[in-house]
Amino acid sequence: MKKLPSVWNKRVDPAIDPRFSKREVKPVTWKDLENQVHTLCLRRFEMVKIGPKGRMEDFRRPPRYGGSYGRERLRVVRFKEALDLHSELYDFGRVITLKWNIILAENFKEVVDEIARRNLYLCLHGYVPTCIPEALWHAEFQPPPEVHRYLLERLGSRFLGWENGEQDGRYVAAYAKMYCPAPLTRRQAYDYFLKYFRRLCSDLQDYVYYEGALPTFTHYFADMGNHRLLGAEIGGRGNMSMWFTFIRGAGKQYGILWFSDISLWNICRGGALNPELEEEHPDGKVGPTRGVSIQLLKRLLYIAAMYDCCMVLSFEFGHLSCKRTVTRLVDGKLRKVPDLTALGKLQLEFKDWLRRHPDHGVMYTPIALILDFYHGWAPPRHYYPWRGEPYLIWGNMPYRKGDHQIDLFFREVFPGYENASFYHDERGILTSTPYGDIFDVLLSNMPEFILNRYNAAVVLGETYMEGEFLEKIRKFVEAGGSLAVFANQLRDDAEDLLGIRLLGSTKKCDHSVLSQENLMIYEPTFTMHEIEVTGAEVLATTRHGEPLVTSKRHSSGGEALVFAADYGLSDHLDFHSPIVNEPDRPLPSPYQLLRHVYALLFPWLRKFNLVEVIGPPIQYITSVTEDPSRLLLTLCNNDAQPWFGNVKIKGANVARAVNWMTDKPLQGGSHLNVKVAPYDVVILELYADRPVIRSKEIC
């Protein structure tokens, strides 16, 4: 009988992480969150400034260029009413995120006391380097120690921290290039990066949470030891799946929970969505057809939940109507209150869904993509700056071949991810996942016990198999893990692990032969590293029989694949004109993934899935639970056509199933026929007729 896959099915809980007790700044735990996934309550209170004669005036944002309010007195008004409306009458959620200037309000303590009394969570944001605090808006501020102390005293761990928000993007767009000279090495670039963030976090009492806009840097924040939560502002800013491979990976590697904050903004679509407006706002930035579409917002909400986010915060504004009111019973009296908008309804439906399905499992990500600690990789184009120079790492170094490999890998597993935020039709923000949404990114410094939670590892980029890292990989494979590595990443001897030996020479090649099919493939010119096979099966060769791909099976059950082609890529391709980064245009890569690598690596990745999804391309996420026969499957149709397909559980029949969007049961059997409407998401609870996983136990 075939052995069941051994699967890690426990959620990250910082409190039981062996490193927790040693941490000076404690990450937020599930206990702090009362074991619930939280949603946003509100983002702002009404504030007034008080003039010299005690006259109250509306507090408005100062003009962007020049001027400031000086030392005005500020007061928060009607905050209890706002809390009643958002946290009780409508019950949007329990997380409040406020701009930092609240700490300047003369009734700041009163506001904090009220938040504490209602058991709500508080985040404070608005730090922007170089901007004067006197503007009372985005500012380079330093919270006074007594303010910080008061927040901790009254809210305890429910004060989630000061926001390190969007600063990764800001650093890359505006600061990284200011270093003179530009870095020569990744290590140097990392040191530069860290200087910026040490400076920033020290202003913020070293008690921060990360809300990234370029989350491929998430591990570095987790590594700093002063971040309580890791998260990202998602929406129109990038490919969510690729970003969360990094965020989840960092969360797991460092034992910190993660969250998402869904934004209405999309530069490419000219601003932010406000479905309540009938026409575009005169300032040209807000309107019913601007920003992130409502269909996308819905998918982002449910996917965030299935990505195991501990908080799914949504939308900057627009939950309640400014125009329409409804009559509701408030404190025993009928009162007119603002009506819900489409955004408000969406959030409440999602919150109700969370309430109905509190046990939505643990996302199944059996494959670790391992990058070098100093990788500094960012997608080839992104928001910072939008339409800026493509193919930069760390914001100040050009991509090298290994960085292109990471990019091309993501282009295969999340096809079109590089288009995110560059197309008016929102393509690329969510994509299909032909091999399953089954990856986390770990960095080479990961502890052994974290790596051993995975079933397979793919080493990507300029990551070299040597020293301590090689030892961790060796133990991982001995424990049953599988590995894919490229010959140019090998440094120290690993013959026992891989069954091959590097000969130390390279040669050019323009074809490959798949051994099993005896199929010859024409390839673009590539550089191969010559290897000698000492104890492995050969899966692909040149036509002269030189090995191109080998596989060594270990008694533990693990398999080690080696690809002889340099990064599995072609040599640099010549283009007739330079690559430019423009909206609504694709961004070509100067390298090509070799066909034999494509033919052997990606089907190998697919076999780690627990389900088979048969039909046109679709995004699918599997979640596992403590019950070995219960799975959850999220199907997200990111296409304009309805999706029709079949879903099968590998090695079992579907005994019963429930569509969690409608809570209606579905007919079981060898497979399920499923339809997903265009731009919609369906989450299925599947019960197999027998166990389909074993729980992994790791010390």
Next chain:
Amino acid sequence: MRSTAINRWLFTGVSIERLAGILSDIGFNSVELTAWEVLNKSHEDLESIWACLHAHEIEVSAINAVVSFVPYIHGSITDKISWRRKEFLRVLENIIEKMHIIDCHRLIVSPGRQAENYQTRDEAWRTTVESLRHLGKYGSRYNVEILVEAMPFRGPFKYSRDIRGLVEEADQPYVYASMDTGHVALAGEDLKVAAETLGKHLHYLHLSNVKIELGRPLLDEHRPLYDGTISIEEFAGLLSMLKDAPLAINVVTLNDPIICAKRCLQLIGNSRR
């Protein structure tokens, strides 16, 4: 004899004793140090550095605060946040006070970055001028020239005309301009035109190269003089135009720094031997 220096940070990990010997052997007569090297050293340490260099007839051509201090991260003379700017000016004053120990009389600074919000360009200009006036006055007490250099990624004052304007408006006898060939090229200016723009204010020259190609990111790489877009002829033309200005080769490489330094010096044909 023209003062011909090379930047200290090309030789990371090489002790000052060894470096003095190397530079003397190659044919340099001065070296440029970073501001950190002065700031973090005691009076005795600086004396010992000077002694090492002096033994090989190597002078300190200038102290470079541009490579040591990045706006916001370390400070900026353009900072709108008044107490931060004053704190940074105090750091620069501290360096000026120490420079006499190593017999150095030039401090290179750059305008900072305009604040992201709530600072107009004019305001940033006035703040920079105010800082330069302050530094000029302070420098005059210690016989230290304040040399302002344009930085391509520390906008908005990244052109030679901006530097000239700042120096003229600061109107201090101890405030002058420095020019880096790589920075000028990154700003899209012609070397000779930039030098002409700076005119009599130009008191110091940095030589570095950059790679400017369509489709390649623009980076302040400080490439060796022989490896980049600026041609040998352009360097030669500039040097013949600025016969007396002290110069410093300001480059970095992952390859052998000694070979790099030799090749750069050979290229400018200005060995003192």
